[in-house]
Amino acid sequence: MLVLSRQRDESIMIGDNIVVTIxxxxxxxxxxxxxxxxxxxxHRQEVYEAIQRENLRASRLEPNDTQDIGKFAGRSQQNNxxxxxxxxxxx
Amino acid sequence: xxxxxxxxxxxxxxxxxxxxxxxxxxxLEDCREWALLADSExxxxxxxxxxxxxxxxLAVVSPRRFVPDYQVRIPxxxxxxxxxxxxxxxxxxVVVGQNAKILTLNLKAPIVIxxxxxxxxxxxxxxxxxxxxxxxxxxxxxxxxx
Numbered sequence: 001m002l003v004l005s006r007q008r009d010e011s012i013m014i015g016d017n018i019v020v021t022i023x024x025x026x027x028x029x030x031x032x033x034x035x036x037x038x039x040x041x042x043h044r045q046e047v048y049e050a051i052q053r054e055n056l057r058a059s060r061l062e063p064n065d066t067q068d069i070g071k072f073a074g075r076s077q078q079n080n081x082x083x084x085x086x087x088x089x090x091x
Numbered sequence: 092x093x094x095x096x097x098x099x100x101x102x103x104x105x106x107x108x109x110x111x112x113x114x115x116x117x118x119l120e121d122c123r124e125w126a127l128l129a130d131s132e133x134x135x136x137x138x139x140x141x142x143x144x145x146x147x148x149l150a151v152v153s154p155r156r157f158v159p160d161y162q163v164r165i166p167x168x169x170x171x172x173x174x175x176x177x178x179x180x181x182x183x184x185v186v187v188g189q190n191a192k193i194l195t196l197n198l199k200a201p202i203v204i205x206x207x208x209x210x211x212x213x214x215x216x217x218x219x220x221x222x223x224x225x226x227x228x229x230x231x232x233x234x235x236x237x
Contacts, residue, residue, distance in 0.1 A: 038168075038171050039113050039114060039172055040114070041114050041117075041212075043215060047199075047215060048117055050222055051117040051118070051197075051199075051200045051213065051215070051222070052117040052118035053118070054118075054186070054188055054197050054200070054222050054223070055116055055117055055118040055119055055149070055186065055213075056118045056119075057188050057189070058149050058150070058186045058187060058188040058189075058197070059118075059119065059147050059148070059149055060189075061149070061150050061187060061188070061189060062098060063098055063099075063130065063132075063138075065150075065189055065194070066130070066136055066150045066187060066194065067132065067133070069133060069135065069136055069150075069152070069187065069194055069226070070133045070134075070135055070136070071228065072194070072226040072228065073135040073152075073156045073157055074156055074157070074159055
């Protein structure tokens with residue numbers, strides 16, 4: 001791991017298009033500003049890793065596992081598409 | 092395009108129905124192309140099938156069908172890569188998981204799809220939301236986000 005010391009308002013460049021800036025330091029908490037291209041997701045590490053684990057767990061599901069999911073569903077609502085089931089080619 | 096999926100056998104997907112996920116998904120970063128399939132038995136369920144990995148598919152649902160008081164707050168920076176300025180113009184689905192035989196929904200990290208541009212991304216919603224919301228027939232109200 002590369003370890004650098006920075007003071008408030010100083011920055012670090014990663015590659016040629018990511019900039020991390022120390023926005024504020026208060027006690028043992030540091031506020032970081034991150035400038036990165038929008039295709040590069042930026043997340044708190046523990047959150048990202050939790051989502052990774054959850055996706056990998058979810059990717060093991062088979063249709064057998066979800067066959068009873070309908071019993072938890074409310075009535076289908078036809079408002080602004082948010083509650084419509086996902087659309088796609090019938091398999 | 093023809094995919095020999097492990098769950099659904101051989102399926103044919105129209106190129107125009109394929110969704111592009113420029114960042115893949117966390118844990119599945121190399122899966123950049125997905126097809127959204129409707130489950131043949133459950134109209135509340137869909138499957139996000141990877142077009143490049145036949146063994147990878149995620150069960151997804153429209154969250155409000157199962158959690159009526161689910162209100163998702165997504166930071167604008169999470170929506171910008173999808174060129175969505177209003178979440179109401181997007182389709183939001185959540186991934187179905189399983190914990191010790193109980194089906195769960197990832198309400199913390201929904202998948203947002205821009206139907207016009209056929210692009211998608213998994214985002215991190217603001218507030219305290221469960222990554223494993225347990226589905227049960229007794230439905231306690233979702234805690235209000237901070």
